[in-house]
Amino acid sequence: MTPDDLSPATLAVAAGRPERQQGAPVNAPIVLSSTYVSQGEVGAGEKFYARAGTETWEPFEQVLGALEGAAHPAVLFGSGMAAIAAAMSLVPAGGLLVVPRHAYQVTLGYAADLAERYGVRVTAVEIADTDAVVAALPGADLLWVESPTNPMLEVADLPALVAAAHAAGVPVAVDNTFATPLGQRPLAHGADLVVHSVTKHLAGHTDVVLGAAVTDDAALRARLVAYRTLHGSIAGPFEAWLALRGVRTLALRVERQQANALELARRLESHPDVVEVRHPGLPSDPGHERATRLMTGYGSIVGLRPVGGAAGADAVVAALALWLPATSLGGVESSLERRRRYATESPTVPEDLLRLSVGIEDVEDLWRDLDQALRGARGR
Numbered sequence: 001m002t003p004d005d006l007s008p009a010t011l012a013v014a015a016g017r018p019e020r021q022q023g024a025p026v027n028a029p030i031v032l033s034s035t036y037v038s039q040g041e042v043g044a045g046e047k048f049y050a051r052a053g054t055e056t057w058e059p060f061e062q063v064l065g066a067l068e069g070a071a072h073p074a075v076l077f078g079s080g081m082a083a084i085a086a087a088m089s090l091v092p093a094g095g096l097l098v099v100p101r102h103a104y105q106v107t108l109g110y111a112a113d114l115a116e117r118y119g120v121r122v123t124a125v126e127i128a129d130t131d132a133v134v135a136a137l138p139g140a141d142l143l144w145v146e147s148p149t150n151p152m153l154e155v156a157d158l159p160a161l162v163a164a165a166h167a168a169g170v171p172v173a174v175d176n177t178f179a180t181p182l183g184q185r186p187l188a189h190g191a192d193l194v195v196h197s198v199t200k201h202l203a204g205h206t207d208v209v210l211g212a213a214v215t216d217d218a219a220l221r222a223r224l225v226a227y228r229t230l231h232g233s234i235a236g237p238f239e240a241w242l243a244l245r246g247v248r249t250l251a252l253r254v255e256r257q258q259a260n261a262l263e264l265a266r267r268l269e270s271h272p273d274v275v276e277v278r279h280p281g282l283p284s285d286p287g288h289e290r291a292t293r294l295m296t297g298y299g300s301i302v303g304l305r306p307v308g309g310a311a312g313a314d315a316v317v318a319a320l321a322l323w324l325p326a327t328s329l330g331g332v333e334s335s336l337e338r339r340r341r342y343a344t345e346s347p348t349v350p351e352d353l354l355r356l357s358v359g360i361e362d363v364e365d366l367w368r369d370l371d372q373a374l375r376g377a378r379g380r
């Protein structure tokens, strides 16, 4: 059996293990050492200083590389934003970066910082509108894709965007945090680079902040590693180990989270105290046809607009007992927040939009809590 015959659910469990030798451990140890015994010339791949490379990163990098179907292991970073900064270093000073207008708000903040400091020109596009994206491509140095987007859950036509970008000589990076490699493998659609906030579903237990980048291109991977070493945007060994521990159960968690999310989205759609529900798994959702065609799962994020505007949405959050009022997503526990509570969130995101991250709890408990909060917020 080669990794090519194994399904992602199996790879999450089987990849990144120590070699099978009599008496060998089944799990890789955590190595706590900032430096390595070393003298003379340092050979390729040889360990000498832990900012440049440490074995505790490698099992997770192997698992994520395998999950994304990549030719090489992933490159682990100290956060999703560190991985995104490394990926955006593909855009030179004065270059052109095309981004989704509803990308993760800190990604857009970083693009704005590049514009201010290095004269990078940033074009924000509606990523689900393929013609608009294609029109923005001439002269671009990088097309940034999120699909589904955070928090609007718009679904991009990834193969069409990659084909158009490559025809225009533009590399494509995909933030695959929402979909996870179980929902889509952007490299298989031809993307040049995939980034993740490992903090979210991959680690899955709301106890670490980590990021990663994955590519099939050895030269690009070497460039990302060099960026990580120069910027020192590295993961701690304990966090890397927690992510490895977490990713072993990725398939089980995501399967349950997605099933819960779809069931809740369906029920919310007909709730009298709800204005709108967004989830790619709903046949009524604008992204449904594309997600069904291109993805192998609809994800576990739901967009919910309760009645009563921003105040109504805040009242729902305050009335919940089980759902956790918190940012972040992809953990085992269900959580939610009103995105426009941040002044930095895009003004085109509705003020009353709650982003729900659905966890692995019993769906009936999640529903009862949501239902009572929605009813209570309306004063019934």
Ligand SMILES: *Cc1c(COP(=O)(O)O)cnc(C)c1O
Residues within 6 Å of the ligand: 079, 080, 081, 082, 104, 106, 107, 146, 150, 175, 177, 178, 196, 197, 198, 199, 200, 209, 210, 211
């Ligand atoms: C959270 C998130 C990030 C940032 O990752 P951190 O690990 O918080 O730095 C990037 N992209 C998306 C889609 C996210 O949800």
